[in-house]
Amino acid sequence: MIEFTNGLTKNNTLKNKKSIRSPLFYVGDKYKLMYQLNQLFPENINTFYDVFTGGGSASINVKAKKYIMNDIDDKVTELHNFLQSESTDISLLIQKMHNLIHKYGLSLSEQGKNDKIEFLKQTYHKTYFSKYNKESYIKLRDDYNNDQSHTELLYLLLVYGFNHMIRFNSQGKFNLPVGNVDWNKNVSQALLDYADWVINNDVEVSDGLDFEKFVNSADLKENDFLYFDPPYLITFSDYNKLWGINEEQRLYDLLDELSSKGIRWGLSNMLTHKGKLNKLLLEWAEKYNKFSIESNYISRFDNTVKIDSKEIYVTNY
Numbered sequence: 001m002i003e004f005t006n007g008l009t010k011n012n013t014l015k016n017k018k019s020i021r022s023p024l025f026y027v028g029d030k031y032k033l034m035y036q037l038n039q040l041f042p043e044n045i046n047t048f049y050d051v052f053t054g055g056g057s058a059s060i061n062v063k064a065k066k067y068i069m070n071d072i073d074d075k076v077t078e079l080h081n082f083l084q085s086e087s088t089d090i091s092l093l094i095q096k097m098h099n100l101i102h103k104y105g106l107s108l109s110e111q112g113k114n115d116k117i118e119f120l121k122q123t124y125h126k127t128y129f130s131k132y133n134k135e136s137y138i139k140l141r142d143d144y145n146n147d148q149s150h151t152e153l154l155y156l157l158l159v160y161g162f163n164h165m166i167r168f169n170s171q172g173k174f175n176l177p178v179g180n181v182d183w184n185k186n187v188s189q190a191l192l193d194y195a196d197w198v199i200n201n202d203v204e205v206s207d208g209l210d211f212e213k214f215v216n217s218a219d220l221k222e223n224d225f226l227y228f229d230p231p232y233l234i235t236f237s238d239y240n241k242l243w244g245i246n247e248e249q250r251l252y253d254l255l256d257e258l259s260s261k262g263i264r265w266g267l268s269n270m271l272t273h274k275g276k277l278n279k280l281l282l283e284w285a286e287k288y289n290k291f292s293i294e295s296n297y298i299s300r301f302d303n304t305v306k307i308d309s310k311e312i313y314v315t316n317y
Contacts, residue, residue, distance in 0.1 A: 066202040
């Protein structure tokens with residue numbers, strides 16, 4: 001049976017350091033787990049390769065000389081490129097987004113209470129924002145689908161959409177329904193923090209490559225570090241649809257190859273979830289260092305319901 005090392009003593013002061021939230025609010029985001037992962041990541045990182053970057057919380061919260069972010073979803077990399085290009089005057093972007101919110105008639109609790117929303121709260125205790133925003137959101141979604149060159153509209157859809165997800169149908173149309181969410185002060189703060197990180201660091205975004213192509217194209221050097229947070233084989237979400245046993249095995253083979261070359265890497269993955277066991281991970285990870293990660297997963301449909309899951313961090317150093 002797999003045995004775990006208690007690695008959460010490397011720097012206990014990190015546990016009390018608040019992580020920076022990504023403005024993409026990505027599903028599966030490592031924001032809440034970064035205080036643990038930072039204790040397990042190596043020190044003195046030259047280039048940090050965020051192979052499955054998603055919202056980018058790993059990159060934002062790790063200390064390195066350079067960051068290269070990759071994701072196979074070109075809409076994710078488009079959003080990162082957009083936000084980074086706007087980071088030199090992020091306050092102006094926030095104002096532009098506020099103007100768009102007013103234009104579409106969406107809720108904006110950052111600017112105070114709304115009487116209609118307060119009234120809706122009395123009847124729709126958990127869905128008042130979605131009731132208020134539904135029609136405006138559909139108009140926003142239609143406008144974006146008519147001209148997808150407007151990345152600022154895609155970002156608004158991400159903020160107001162269900163679970164802050166990015167989902168397109170087979171015709172390439174954004175089709176996520178409205179969520180019970182809103183532009184509040186936390187959204188603006190996340191943008192400000194993200195911009196501050198971009199301005200003060202050397203950050204690159206890849207062209208949206210398959211993880212193996214991305215790694216093989218990288219000019220890896222001493223003290224570089226690659227972090228892998230792939231879709232989880234034994235969980236279900238829209239982000240996992242293109243991930244199966246073949247991709248999982250291809251990832252493990254790549255990690256073995258990197259180890260043979262003396263290149264440092266770390267992998268986050270789900271060992272058990274809702275009674276399921278990732279046997280492939282269990283057997284493969286035996287030859288590496290393994291750490292149990294304390295997670296508190298909740299249902300994506302009801303955030304009051306906790307899910308019985310066990311996440312692990314595997315590394316070759």
